[in-house]
Amino acid sequence: MMNQTIRIVLLTLVANLALSGGARAEQSWLCAVSSAVAVDEDGTVGPPDLGDRERPTFFRVDSAKKELTLLAPASRRGEVTKIEMVHESEGLRVFSGIEHGRSLNLVINAEGRMSLSVLGDGVVWSVFGHVLPEGELKASDASSEGEATAASEDEPKGTPENDSKVSTEGESKAALEDAAKK
Numbered sequence: 001m002m003n004q005t006i007r008i009v010l011l012t013l014v015a016n017l018a019l020s021g022g023a024r025a026e027q028s029w030l031c032a033v034s035s036a037v038a039v040d041e042d043g044t045v046g047p048p049d050l051g052d053r054e055r056p057t058f059f060r061v062d063s064a065k066k067e068l069t070l071l072a073p074a075s076r077r078g079e080v081t082k083i084e085m086v087h088e089s090e091g092l093r094v095f096s097g098i099e100h101g102r103s104l105n106l107v108i109n110a111e112g113r114m115s116l117s118v119l120g121d122g123v124v125w126s127v128f129g130h131v132l133p134e135g136e137l138k139a140s141d142a143s144s145e146g147e148a149t150a151a152s153e154d155e156p157k158g159t160p161e162n163d164s165k166v167s168t169e170g171e172s173k174a175a176l177e178d179a180a181k182k
Contacts, residue, residue, distance in 0.1 A: 028062040029093075030071075031114055033129040041122040048118075048125045060134065061095060061106065068095070068106070 033056060038048040048055065058072040066083040070076045081104060085096040091110035098104065102120040108131050116127040 028060055028064070028134040029108060029114075029131045030134050031059050031061060031108075031129055031131050033057050033059075033127055035129075036125060036127045038123055038125045040124075048127075049123075061108070063093075063095070066097075068097070068104070 036048050036055060037045060039045050054073040054075050056070050056072070056076055058070075060069045060071055061067075061083075062069070063083075063086045066086060068081040068083060070079040081097055081099045083095045083097040083104075083106075085094070087094045093108040095106040095108075096104065102118050104116070104118050106114060106116045108114045112131050114129050114131045116125075116129075118125040118127070
């Protein structure tokens with residue numbers, strides 16, 4: 001009887017660990033938005049319509065608090081979206097929530113890129129950017145600066161569109177590093 005009880009407890013523990021798939025509780029990320037696009041149900045593509053509000057450019061995702069907090073622009077700083085589900089699998093971290101009738105889904109990959117989709121009635125917003133685990137920059141400050149210089153020298157030059165994309169990505173990474181230092 002005692003052995004059976006121990007087995008049941010162990011099986012329950014193992015099942016909870018296997019099914020939870022949660023990201024590490026202490027982990028949080030700083031995210032910089034590099035681009036955003038909206039597509040509505042009739043196929044119209046353009047910038048997300050936020051009314052008179054500014055588009056978020058930086059935010060923090062905290063898996064322990066299950067929150068996404070806007071850091072910039074200043075007019076939106078401190079706005080919080082609750083995250084209902086946190087999942088980690090094969091190097092991907094997935095966060096999902098619902099706010100004001102819209103579904104929010106954020107994916108962070110191991111290479112430091114993120115994609116965020118916001119789905120509402122008849123519209124999908126797709127947001128892309130770069131991510132740093134909070135606190136990582138302090139440990140690798142010197143090596144990051146050398147890598148950033150080397151990467152910018154090796155970037156291919158091409159059409160003006162590609163040049164502006166590279167510039168935007170480089171600017172968002174630099175701004176993300178500056179935000180992490182503060």
